[in-house]
Amino acid sequence: MTQGEPPSPxxxxxxxxxxxxxxxxxxxxxxSRVVNEVPTVDPAIAARVREAADKLGxxxxxxxxxxxxxxxxxxxxxxxxxxxxxxxSAALSRTVExxxxxxxxxxxxxxxxxxxxxxxxxxxxxIDRRVDGLxxxxxxxxxxYLISEQRxxxxxxxxxxxxxxLDADTVVSDNRQGAVTAVNHLLKAxxxxxAYLGDRATISTAAQRFDxxxxxxxxxxxxxxxxxxxxxxxSEESAIAATRRLLTLPxxxxxxxxxxxxxxxxxxxxxxALGLQDTVAHVGFDDFxxxxxxxxxxxxxxxxxxxxxxxxxxxxxxxxxxxxxxTRAVTIPTRLIERGSGExxxxxxxxx
Amino acid sequence: MTQGEPPSPxxxxxxxxxxxxxxxxxxxxxxSRVVNEVPTVDPAIAARVREAADKLGxxxxxxxxxxxxxxxxxxxxxxxxxxxxxxxSAALSRTVExxxxxxxxxxxxxxxxxxxxxxxxxxxxxIDRRVDGLxxxxxxxxxxYLISEQRxxxxxxxxxxxxxxLDADTVVSDNRQGAVTAVNHLLKAxxxxxAYLGDRATISTAAQRFDxxxxxxxxxxxxxxxxxxxxxxxSEESAIAATRRLLTLPxxxxxxxxxxxxxxxxxxxxxxALGLQDTVAHVGFDDFxxxxxxxxxxxxxxxxxxxxxxxxxxxxxxxxxxxxxxTRAVTIPTRLIERGSGExxxxxxxxx
DNA sequence: TCCCGTCGAGTCAACGTTGTCTCAGCGTCG
DNA sequence: CGACGCTGAGACAACGTTGACTCGACGGGA
Numbered sequence: 024m025t026q027g028e029p030p031s032p033x034x035x036x037x038x039x040x041x042x043x044x045x046x047x048x049x050x051x052x053x054x055s056r057v058v059n060e061v062p063t064v065d066p067a068i069a070a071r072v073r074e075a076a077d078k079l080g081x082x083x084x085x086x087x088x089x090x091x092x093x094x095x096x097x098x099x100x101x102x103x104x105x106x107x108x109x110x111x112s113a114a115l116s117r118t119v120e121x122x123x124x125x126x127x128x129x130x131x132x133x134x135x136x137x138x139x140x141x142x143x144x145x146x147x148x149x150i151d152r153r154v155d156g157l158x159x160x161x162x163x164x165x166x167x168y169l170i171s172e173q174r175x176x177x178x179x180x181x182x183x184x185x186x187x188x189l190d191a192d193t194v195v196s197d198n199r200q201g202a203v204t205a206v207n208h209l210l211k212a213x214x215x216x217x218a219y220l221g222d223r224a225t226i227s228t229a230a231q232r233f234d235x236x237x238x239x240x241x242x243x244x245x246x247x248x249x250x251x252x253x254x255x256x257x258s259e260e261s262a263i264a265a266t267r268r269l270l271t272l273p274x275x276x277x278x279x280x281x282x283x284x285x286x287x288x289x290x291x292x293x294x295x296a297l298g299l300q301d302t303v304a305h306v307g308f309d310d311f312x313x314x315x316x317x318x319x320x321x322x323x324x325x326x327x328x329x330x331x332x333x334x335x336x337x338x339x340x341x342x343x344x345x346x347x348x349x350t351r352a353v354t355i356p357t358r359l360i361e362r363g364s365g366e367x368x369x370x371x372x373x374x375x
Numbered sequence: 376m377t378q379g380e381p382p383s384p385x386x387x388x389x390x391x392x393x394x395x396x397x398x399x400x401x402x403x404x405x406x407s408r409v410v411n412e413v414p415t416v417d418p419a420i421a422a423r424v425r426e427a428a429d430k431l432g433x434x435x436x437x438x439x440x441x442x443x444x445x446x447x448x449x450x451x452x453x454x455x456x457x458x459x460x461x462x463x464s465a466a467l468s469r470t471v472e473x474x475x476x477x478x479x480x481x482x483x484x485x486x487x488x489x490x491x492x493x494x495x496x497x498x499x500x501x502i503d504r505r506v507d508g509l510x511x512x513x514x515x516x517x518x519x520y521l522i523s524e525q526r527x528x529x530x531x532x533x534x535x536x537x538x539x540x541l542d543a544d545t546v547v548s549d550n551r552q553g554a555v556t557a558v559n560h561l562l563k564a565x566x567x568x569x570a571y572l573g574d575r576a577t578i579s580t581a582a583q584r585f586d587x588x589x590x591x592x593x594x595x596x597x598x599x600x601x602x603x604x605x606x607x608x609x610s611e612e613s614a615i616a617a618t619r620r621l622l623t624l625p626x627x628x629x630x631x632x633x634x635x636x637x638x639x640x641x642x643x644x645x646x647x648a649l650g651l652q653d654t655v656a657h658v659g660f661d662d663f664x665x666x667x668x669x670x671x672x673x674x675x676x677x678x679x680x681x682x683x684x685x686x687x688x689x690x691x692x693x694x695x696x697x698x699x700x701x702t703r704a705v706t707i708p709t710r711l712i713e714r715g716s717g718e719x720x721x722x723x724x725x726x727x
Numbered sequence: 728t729c730c731c732g733t734c735g736a737g738t739c740a741a742c743g744t745t746g747t748c749t750c751a752g753c754g755t756c757g
Numbered sequence: 758c759g760a761c762g763c764t765g766a767g768a769c770a771a772c773g774t775t776g777a778c779t780c781g782a783c784g785g786g787a
Contacts, residue, residue, distance in 0.1 A: 036447070037527040039743055050767045055745060063765055080523030085503040086438040086449065087743035091772050095388070097438065099483070099504065107484075108469035110462065117460035120486060129500060131451070132459075132484045134472060148481060151437040152451065171432030175389040292668060313665045316644060391773055402737045407775060415735060439773035443742050 038079040047075035058083050089153070099129045100339065101149030103142060103159045107134045111284060111309065111328060112160065115182065118332025119158055126340060128155070137226075137257075139163030150177055156339045158182055164225065166191070178342040182335040184227045185352070192342070193352040194335040198228050198308075201324040201357035202235025205280050205306040208322070208359060210243045212304055213369030214278040218251040218269050220262060220290060221282030221308075229254070232282035232308055251276045255286060262289025263296075270297055277369050278304035284311055291321060304367040306359075315362055322365025324357045331355050390431040399427035410435050441505070452691065453483045453501030455494060455511045460486075462663065463636060463680060464512065467534065470684025471510055478692060480507070489578075489609075491515030502529055508691045510534055516577070518543070530694040534687040536579045537704070544694070545704040546687045550580050550660075553676040553709035554587025557632050557658040560674070560711060562595045564656055565721030566630035570603035570621050572614060572642055573634035573660075581606070584634040584660055603628045607638060614641025615648075622649055629721050630656035636663055643673060656719040658711075667714055674717025676709045683707050 057072040104112035133145040156178035166189035222229035281287040287307030310325040409424040456464035485497040508530035518541035574581035605617040633639040639659030662677040
């Protein structure tokens with residue numbers, strides 16, 4: 024269990040420019056110039072300074088530097104997601120990180136767990152650290168607390184969900200159209216009784232997907248039935264329970280539209296537990312790993328997470344580069360991936 | 376596509392303590408005291424200051440504060456993972472974030488993509504931002520570049536993989552024992568020809584797991600056969616190809632031990648493509664979502680990611696709290712989860 | 728009444744860095 | 758040969774904040 028010796032007897036504090044300057048026998052400002060690669064330094068002196076810096080293990084203090092510098096930039100942005108461990112959030116922040124990396128910018132990541140209070144807290148914590156900008160997948164429904172921050176020059180971009188009571192750049196998937204596509208796909212397979220299972224309706228994406236569901240039914244002249252609609256929240260367990268209840272109804276649905284990742288997986292589990300995976304059609308919103316390897320494969324409306332993240336990050340950096348144009352709301356299209364579960368026809372399995 | 380009006384005509388810079396002080400008619404130091412909740416301030420004055428701060432939308436500048444403060448702490452730590460988008464890294468950083476959150480500490484996350492140069496770069500970038508400490512899943516095999524940083528007082532903890540040429544706290548899974556358990560499990564099911572598929576052997580975890588594989592074979596008096604050993608690297612595609620080649624050998628293995636996540640999934644795909652998923656036994660190292668829902672379910676050696684991350688974070692914070700004890704190397708046990716694929720017996724399916 | 732201790736607020740310098748200005752030294756040109 | 762421009766390095770102040778110290782007012786005890 025135990026290993027080596029004490030890590031360091033006296034953790035001497037970090038060397039500063041002053042110490043480098045002393046060792047190199049130059050003024051502190053000259054060290055600054057060398058570190059910042061200002062060309063008007065005698066190469067011989069520059070070499071001496073660099074040698075001294077290496078010898079001391081000198082590393083510039085970016086926080087001090089950004090404090091003094093004109094623009095006050097920290098080369099750090101903040102990213103607030105629902106949960107850094109979930110695949111959607113993880114993919115999103117990785118994409119943002121990639122864009123940031125190209126500019127030497129680092130990303131502070133925070134998880135909100137759908138808690139609006141936590142959103143405010145963390146946004147403040149990021150601002151207190153003077154991040155140059157913020158990419159937010161919001162949890163709350165009131166973002167007016169960011170108005171003063173925007174006015175103070177902190178750029179904010181919303182991804183996946185729109186801001187409320189705030190004017191800010193936004194990048195979202197075309198949730199409504201995606202849901203319409205999903206339901207139309209099931210209608211085309213002959214289904215007339217299509218259940219909806221989704222996250223709480225207070226979440227804007229869930230609301231939009233639900234809206235698309237209702238709209239598609241309406242256009243297809245299918246009466247809306249509250250009985251087969253469940254806003255369960257984003258957990259596998261509750262989705263499993265809700266799906267079970269739906270399928271044991273006297274007049275059960277012949278198809279499911281699940282509008283969120285965990286809900287989709289919960290429904291998949293429930294269908295399999297009931298042995299109905301080849302009988303009840305199923306389309307989920309948002310793709311997930313291994314969806315293709317199940318049998319049947321799960322048909323999904325896939326979001327372009329890469330595009331979502333990249334667009335958001337690029338909008339943010341354009342603002343940081345001085346873009347003062349009106350705020351924009353960008354919608355990223357979704358696409359249907361047919362894998363089997365969504366193509367089960369209404370009369371039961373293998374009727375086509 | 377377009378939305379609102381210009382975000383702000385003149386992005387006034389952020390209000391400072393000086394401005395709050397002016398508005399409240401007090402000295403700047405008094406504002407400092409109020410912000411830091413020093414109790415020796417007249418409640419009436421404190422209220423006036425707070426009012427002024429709110430009016431101006433004042434937010435303290437933590438970078439300036441940490442510069443001046445005695446300890447120089449930024450309440451920020453750095454976390455370097457293989458790829459923030461992969462489930463293992465994501466779960467790990469989320470756990471670290473959780474521990475950090477309890478202390479009001481934020482986490483800067485960076486992805487290394489197995490690139491040692493990138494590891495050094497990012498570690499430096501984090502240090503330049505004066506993070507209080509670093510949690511690293513290393514990509515490189517030489518961490519001596521961190522020696523001077525350690526001496527300068529930056530705490531470093533390694534997770535999942537050991538450091539090389541550096542004495543630092545470390546938390547890893549019991550990779551060797553996990554592999555031994557996996558292979559023993561397959562031996563118990565009667566297998567004598569067990570293939571190994573894993574990540575590149577230069578990666579320490581892969582090497583340890585391979586070592587466990589060889590050791591278990593040796594103890595079981597099974598001759599080692601190079602033919603059925605593949606160090607493919609961590610990609611589904613190459614794992615698929617390697618698995619296919621293994622199973623079309625004249626004397627193919629009757630069981631697979633896959634020592635990495637993506638390799639496991641690749642093998643699963645290949646087995647299904649060949650229709651051998653119920654014939655060839657399979658145990659993977661590291662659990663993955665939906666492993667239980669496949670048929671057969673995939674038996675795995677599960678790592679306790681939660682424990683790994685939490686232990687690492689706690690070790691780091693203990694160092695930050697002044698712990699000067701010798702560095703420690705903690706090993707977290709793994710556990711076998713039986714789901715079906717690993718219990719397929721040697722004679723073919725359903726022979727037990 | 729006077730002295731001293733206490734309490735609360737203010738002054739000053741400093742954290743590590745960089746923008747602005749100054750200045751010494753050198754070469755050039757009239 | 759002296760004025761001038763130019764080049765390269767240093768002095769100084771400032772970024773926003775806080776630690777150390779100061780100072781005035783007030784209250785109590787002798």
